[in-house]
Amino acid sequence: xxxxxxSCSFLSLQxxxxxxxxxxxxxxxxQLSSSPFPFNAPFxxxxxxxxxSRPAETNSTxxxxxxxxxxxxxxxxxxxxxxxNPPKGTRDFPPEDMRLRNWLFNHFKEVSWLYGFEEVDxxxxxxxxxxxxxxxxxxxxxxYCFEDRGNRRVALRPELTPSLARLVIQKGKSVSLPIxxxxxxxxxxxxxxxxxxxxxxxxxxxxxxxVPGVMAEAELISSVVTLFKRIGITESDVGFKVSSRKVxxxxxxxxxxxxxxxxxxxxxxxxxxxxxxxxxxxxxxxVGLSQEAVQKLLQVLSVKSLAELEERLGSSGEAxxxxxxxxxxxxxxxxxxxxxxxxxVVRGLAYYTGIVFELLKEKGLLPELNxxxxxxxxxxxxxxxxxxxxxANILREKxxxxxxxxxxxxxxxxxxxxxxxxAERLVLVGNSEWQRGVVGVKILSTAEQYEVKLEDLK
Amino acid sequence: xxxxxxSCSFLSLQxxxxxxxxxxxxxxxxQLSSSPFPFNAPFxxxxxxxxxSRPAETNSTxxxxxxxxxxxxxxxxxxxxxxxNPPKGTRDFPPEDMRLRNWLFNHFKEVSWLYGFEEVDxxxxxxxxxxxxxxxxxxxxxxYCFEDRGNRRVALRPELTPSLARLVIQKGKSVSLPIxxxxxxxxxxxxxxxxxxxxxxxxxxxxxxxVPGVMAEAELISSVVTLFKRIGITESDVGFKVSSRKVxxxxxxxxxxxxxxxxxxxxxxxxxxxxxxxxxxxxxxxVGLSQEAVQKLLQVLSVKSLAELEERLGSSGEAxxxxxxxxxxxxxxxxxxxxxxxxxVVRGLAYYTGIVFELLKEKGLLPELNxxxxxxxxxxxxxxxxxxxxxANILREKxxxxxxxxxxxxxxxxxxxxxxxxAERLVLVGNSEWQRGVVGVKILSTAEQYEVKLEDLK
Numbered sequence: 001x002x003x004x005x006x007s008c009s010f011l012s013l014q015x016x017x018x019x020x021x022x023x024x025x026x027x028x029x030x031q032l033s034s035s036p037f038p039f040n041a042p043f044x045x046x047x048x049x050x051x052x053s054r055p056a057e058t059n060s061t062x063x064x065x066x067x068x069x070x071x072x073x074x075x076x077x078x079x080x081x082x083x084x085n086p087p088k089g090t091r092d093f094p095p096e097d098m099r100l101r102n103w104l105f106n107h108f109k110e111v112s113w114l115y116g117f118e119e120v121d122x123x124x125x126x127x128x129x130x131x132x133x134x135x136x137x138x139x140x141x142x143x144y145c146f147e148d149r150g151n152r153r154v155a156l157r158p159e160l161t162p163s164l165a166r167l168v169i170q171k172g173k174s175v176s177l178p179i180x181x182x183x184x185x186x187x188x189x190x191x192x193x194x195x196x197x198x199x200x201x202x203x204x205x206x207x208x209x210x211v212p213g214v215m216a217e218a219e220l221i222s223s224v225v226t227l228f229k230r231i232g233i234t235e236s237d238v239g240f241k242v243s244s245r246k247v248x249x250x251x252x253x254x255x256x257x258x259x260x261x262x263x264x265x266x267x268x269x270x271x272x273x274x275x276x277x278x279x280x281x282x283x284x285x286x287v288g289l290s291q292e293a294v295q296k297l298l299q300v301l302s303v304k305s306l307a308e309l310e311e312r313l314g315s316s317g318e319a320x321x322x323x324x325x326x327x328x329x330x331x332x333x334x335x336x337x338x339x340x341x342x343x344x345v346v347r348g349l350a351y352y353t354g355i356v357f358e359l360l361k362e363k364g365l366l367p368e369l370n371x372x373x374x375x376x377x378x379x380x381x382x383x384x385x386x387x388x389x390x391x392a393n394i395l396r397e398k399x400x401x402x403x404x405x406x407x408x409x410x411x412x413x414x415x416x417x418x419x420x421x422x423a424e425r426l427v428l429v430g431n432s433e434w435q436r437g438v439v440g441v442k443i444l445s446t447a448e449q450y451e452v453k454l455e456d457l458k
Numbered sequence: 459x460x461x462x463x464x465s466c467s468f469l470s471l472q473x474x475x476x477x478x479x480x481x482x483x484x485x486x487x488x489q490l491s492s493s494p495f496p497f498n499a500p501f502x503x504x505x506x507x508x509x510x511s512r513p514a515e516t517n518s519t520x521x522x523x524x525x526x527x528x529x530x531x532x533x534x535x536x537x538x539x540x541x542x543n544p545p546k547g548t549r550d551f552p553p554e555d556m557r558l559r560n561w562l563f564n565h566f567k568e569v570s571w572l573y574g575f576e577e578v579d580x581x582x583x584x585x586x587x588x589x590x591x592x593x594x595x596x597x598x599x600x601x602y603c604f605e606d607r608g609n610r611r612v613a614l615r616p617e618l619t620p621s622l623a624r625l626v627i628q629k630g631k632s633v634s635l636p637i638x639x640x641x642x643x644x645x646x647x648x649x650x651x652x653x654x655x656x657x658x659x660x661x662x663x664x665x666x667x668x669v670p671g672v673m674a675e676a677e678l679i680s681s682v683v684t685l686f687k688r689i690g691i692t693e694s695d696v697g698f699k700v701s702s703r704k705v706x707x708x709x710x711x712x713x714x715x716x717x718x719x720x721x722x723x724x725x726x727x728x729x730x731x732x733x734x735x736x737x738x739x740x741x742x743x744x745v746g747l748s749q750e751a752v753q754k755l756l757q758v759l760s761v762k763s764l765a766e767l768e769e770r771l772g773s774s775g776e777a778x779x780x781x782x783x784x785x786x787x788x789x790x791x792x793x794x795x796x797x798x799x800x801x802x803v804v805r806g807l808a809y810y811t812g813i814v815f816e817l818l819k820e821k822g823l824l825p826e827l828n829x830x831x832x833x834x835x836x837x838x839x840x841x842x843x844x845x846x847x848x849x850a851n852i853l854r855e856k857x858x859x860x861x862x863x864x865x866x867x868x869x870x871x872x873x874x875x876x877x878x879x880x881a882e883r884l885v886l887v888g889n890s891e892w893q894r895g896v897v898g899v900k901i902l903s904t905a906e907q908y909e910v911k912l913e914d915l916k
Contacts, residue, residue, distance in 0.1 A: 083585055084628035087612055090581035092625050095639065098577045114854040116831045116861035116879065119556045123548035123658065124582060124644065125614070127541055146604040149648050154545055156583070167550050170542035176878060178864060181553065186582065190607050200581065208864070215843055215864040222851065332844030333851050373574045385673055386790030393680065393791050396572040403574035406636060406666070406673040420634060421574065 089190075089199025099369035105184050107230055108204040112182040115223045117206055120181045122163035124188075128153035130162045144188040144199065156188035160205045168209060177210030214322050218329040225335040241342040242326065246319035247309070251300050255293035265289070269301065272344055303343040376423040378405040378414045380430040388429040391439055394457050395427070418444055427457075547648075547657025557827035563642050565688055566662040570640040573681045575664055578639045580621035582646075586611035588620045602646040602657065614646035618663045626667060635668030672780050676787040683793040699800040700784065704777035705767070709758050713751035723747070727759065730802055761801040834881040836863040836872050838888040846887040849897055852915050853885070876902055885915075 086092050093101055112119065128145045145155035157163060160183050168179065183205045190199060206223060208216040221240055228238065248269065252262060268283045277298070284294045303309045306327065310320055323341065330336040375395055379388035385408075392404040403421050405414055418426050428440040438451040544550050551559055570577070586603045603613035615621060618641050626637065641663045648657060664681060666674040679698055686696065706727065710720060726741045735756070742752045761767045764785065768778055781799065788794035833853050837846035843866075850862040861879050863872055876884050886898040896909040 083587065084624055086581045086621075086624075087583055087585055087606075087610065088608070090583055092581065092621070092628075093579035094625060094629065095576035095578055098579055101579075102577065113859050114857075116859055118553035118829060119560065120553055121551035121556055121559075123544045123550070125545055125548055125658075127545055129541065144606070146606065148545075148602070148604065150546070152545065163544075163550070166542050166544075167552060170550075171552065176875075180861075200583075211864040213865060215847070215862075218847060219862060219864060222847065226851075226854065329844045329847055333847045371576060386787045389673070389676060389680065389787055389791045393684075396684065399572075401572050401574055403638075404673075404677060406669040406677060407671060417634075 091198065091200070095371065096369075099371075103367060103369055104231075105202075105204075107227055108182075108184050111223050111227045111230065112204075112206060114226065115180075115206075115219065117180045117182040120164075120167070120183055121185060122157070122160065122167060122183070124156055124186060125154050126157050126163055126166075128155045130166060131155055131158060133162075142189040142191045144190040156200075157185075158189050159187055160185050160203055161207070164205070164207055178216075179207070179209040181209075182206045214326045215329065218326055218333065221330070221339070222333055222335055225338055228338075235337040238338070240339050242323070242339050243341065243343050244319045244322050246317070246322060247300060247313070247343055248297070250313055250317050250319050251297050252293070255290060255296070257289060257293060261287055261289075265297075269297075269344075272301065301344045304341060306341050309341070309343060370422050371420070373403045373421040373423050374400040375425045375427055376403045376405065376414065376418045376421065377427045378409070378411075378429065380428055382408045384429050384431065384434060387434055391427060391429055391454070391457070394454065398458055549656060549658070553829065554827075557829075561825060561827055562689075563660075563662075565685055566640075566642050569681055569685045569688065570662075570664060572684065573638075573664075573677065575638045575640040578622075578625070578641055579643060580615070580618065580625065580641070582614055582644060583612050584615050584621055584624075586613045588624060589613055589616060591620075600647040600649045602648040614658075615643075616647050617645050618643050618661055619665070622663070622665055636674075637665070637667040639667075640664045672784045673787065676784055676791065679788070679797070680791055680793055683796055686796075693795040696796075698797050700781070700797050701799065701801050702777045702780050704775070704780060705758060705771070705801055706755070708771055708775050708777050709755050710751070713748060713754070715747060715751060719745055719747075723755075727755075727802075730759065759802045762799065764799050767799070767801060829879050831861045831879040831881050832858040833883045833885055834861045834863065834872065834876045834879065835885045836867070836869075836887065838886055840866045842887050842889065842892060845892055849885060849887055849912070849915070852912065856916055 109119070128143065131143055131145075132140055143155050143158060145153060148154050164181065164183075168175070183203075185203060185205070186200055187203050188200050206220055208220065224240075228234070245266070248265065249262065252265065257265070264287045265284065268280060268287070272280060281294050281298070284297070285291070289297070300309070300312055303312060306320065306323055309323070313320060327336060327339060327341070330339050375392075377388050377392045377395070379385045385406075389404060392402040395402050403417070403423065405417070409417075414426070423444055426442040426444055428442070430440060433440055433451060437455075438453050439457070440449065441452050442449045567577070586601065589601055589603075590598055601613050601616055603611065606612050622639065622641075626633070641661075643661060643663070644658055645661050646658050664678055666678065682698075686692070703724070706723065707720065710723065715723070722745045723742065726738060726745070730738060739752050739756070742755070743749070747755070758767070758770055761770060764778070764781055767781070771778060785794060785797060785799070788797050833850075835846050835850045835853070837843045843864075847862060850860040853860050861875070861881065863875070867875075872884070881902055884900040884902055886900070888898060891897055891909060895913075896911050897915070898907065899910050900907045
């Protein structure tokens with residue numbers, strides 16, 4: 001099955017440096033990987049994980065639970081306390097943060113659209129079995145799972161891929177290949193919280209099912225490069241370290257290591273930057289690799305160029321052909337500067353938790369996203385509130401957003417509110433003007449003032 | 459506290475008829491209500507609940523679990539079964555359903571924007587205590603709650619308002635009034651499933667905090683009317699039955715019924731269409747109302763016009779003044795045809811579960827939302843795939859969506875794919891054309907064909 005075996009190839013994205021700081025998006029984790037998939041079709045996938053942290057948390061590892069218990073005001077004799085903090089590891093999105101979230105997610109969605117992906121979604125809650133079917137994985141320890149009231153074992157999804165698999169299998173032959181789906185969804189991990197790691201986060205997943213060649217991988221990398229360019233990240237900020245699992249496979253085949261050991265070897269190799277190399281050697285021997293195979297494997301994994309890889313593996317293997325094709329496609333489509341070959345990039349079968357990329361606040365990559373409402377409409381007399389509401393609706397029907405002043409307020413208050421919502425125009429509904437069928441309009445940036453007939457409002 | 463007391467007034471939206479059927483949005487529940495709120499500020503709120511059901515469910519009460527267990531294909535010797543269905547009471551959104559969901563939610567968001575509301579969001583998971591602090595409510599039985607791995611009692615939110623309250627209290631004086639926030643969020647109820655009622659659904663909440671008058675209510679009704687108009691629902695399809703809690707309050711004051719009984723009376727009155735009137739009478743007497751008060755109360759609640767209400771309550775009360783103002787505002791802003799006075803509309807303190815409005819499929823209110831990708835780009839030769847990717851990226855940079863054919867496929871397949879994604883243009887990258895710096899373009903609707911220079915592609 002060359003298709004399925006290619007679906008085990010890996011691309012892993014890694015920033016060239018980790019730098020701090022930005023107050024809202026405290027960390028973005030980018031994951032690019034093709035993971036084993038429970039159906040016989042080639043599968044390419046890219047994930048971008050974003051934890052959207054709040055400024056208050058930059059000096060804390062507790063997930064922003066800085067608020068105190070505040071007594072809830074009395075309601076009908078029912079005096080009780082309300083915890084003003086969201087549960088540990090979760091967060092609110094007040095308007096200022098929601099604007100940033102929408103900004104980022106809209107980029108995800110627009111890029112997905114440009115690349116012809118269709119949006120899908122799955123339940124936040126899935127059967128626990130969906131995530132634990134792959135035995136022996138660390139995800140089990142991090143699963144946000146529980147028993148529901150009907151005694152079913154369920155879990156808040158830790159990632160989106162198993163749900164994708166479930167839905168694709170369910171649809172069966174009714175979907176035409178290739179499938180190109182994307183999701184921006186919330187995921188949960190019950191884990192110790194550290195800076196930038198909450199128990200919930202969002203992932204942008206783009207998945208291609210049914211394309212055996214590296215074109216699919218190239219398309220996915222290209223889409224992330226497009227995202228980076230749109231939000232102002234350059235190839236000097238971040239790069240993709242790329243390898244293929246076939247590199248590992250070829251070395252193992254060379255020493256007749258049985259195929260069922262492949263997964264175990266991956267898990268060990270994945271730890272290469274986390275534990276001493278002697279430890280790695282010991283573990284590889286423990287699963288049954290010969291001294292020679294271990295030696296050769298570690299040599300190959302240290303290779304940092306395709307030329308050197310060719311020297312060591314020969315020019316006939318699939319690994320080299322795939323990687324060469326990927327780099328050539330990258331050259332043509334203009335993202336080769338973002339790519340770097342690194343044979344040591346091997347993702348374990350377990351869920352990927354490494355790499356964090358933190359946007360530089362100093363680069364000014366975050367847009368200024370202020371509230372902006374086109375018009376503020378105000379009655380100068382309480383009796384004219386209905387007329388003001390009418391004016392507001394005329395403007396809304398023409399596609400303008402309107403903040404209608406809902407109470408009798410002094411003009412000073414109205415100007416302050418107009419400034420807060422960054423209104424362009426103030427529309428005043430006064431008695432004598434109304435009699436003449438006009439309203440007063442003030443352009444707030446220039447202080448220009450004039451009257452407009454109701455029917456000419458636009 | 460006139461402000462807080464007004465925050466207990468009620469508007470309840472009710473369709474004039476319940477009609478069936480539409481395959482995707484099988485039910486939309488609209489809720490308009492001002493509920494008691496745990497802070498001393500006037501609070502107006504409107505909720506639209508939508509359960510987006512799938513065609514398969516129209517003949518079933520089991521929530522669409524019609525799929526069977528399908529064996530997961532073998533992956534590396536790990537043969538296991540995967541349940542292809544989402545957990546009971548939840549659902550997937552495959553692309554065709556996601557388009558409809560996006561269509562509806564975008565209307566929610568655009569209308570909210572037109573009315574100057576800011577978007578916010580809260581965690582899906584909240585402390586159980588947040589929802590159970592109001593004692594004795596049915597919501598407790600329906601709470602999707604559990605103990606997390608840190609032994610905290612948590613719940614998947616059954617509604618959005620308690621989270622709103624939590625955040626507003628947390629923000630305290632840092633937010634300027636009025637607050638106008640909206641959320642489109644997923645909510646959960648652990649309840650028996652019936653047609654159109656799943657364990658998860660979405661709510662569009664619009665909340666105004668800090669405006670004591672009925673202008674806030676008028677603004678909220680107006681926004682929902684705007685939504686209805688946009689999606690093609692008219693006042694002959696649906697109407698708002700409107701009353702004010704003050705009607706009830708005034709009757710109770712009249713008979714010196716103590717204020718703490720108000721909540722209990724509301725809960726009883728709320729059942730008026732569900733249980734026999736004798737039962738209602740018995741329950742009202744049981745909480746301590748006199749025979750006379752019960753009589754008068756039931757008389758007043760049967761009133762269907764403001765004129766009659768004035769006869770019975772006199773013209774001096776706040777209830778009448780508020781209702782008159784609301785109807786007058788509705789007249790001015792053009793939604794009076796959608797309103798109908800009905801004194802019996804009293805919402806209990808418990809969460810609202812009544813009224814379901816089902817869009818008529820026959821009215822053709824659902825848009826045809828097909829997948830649509832602007833261009834399909836295809837290399838005529840495997841060696842030109844990189845060039846095709848380059849062409850795709852040129853078009854994407856100009857803002858067009860592109861389906862790039864990622865494998866060598868016969869032209870027949872490409873045309874079929876183009877039809878499936880409803881592409882406008884087919885761009886073919888051939889060898890001799892590429893040498894001349896051009897690509898072939900075919901307009902798929904007219905079959906018109908021509909060559910375009912790469913630099914002229916747009």
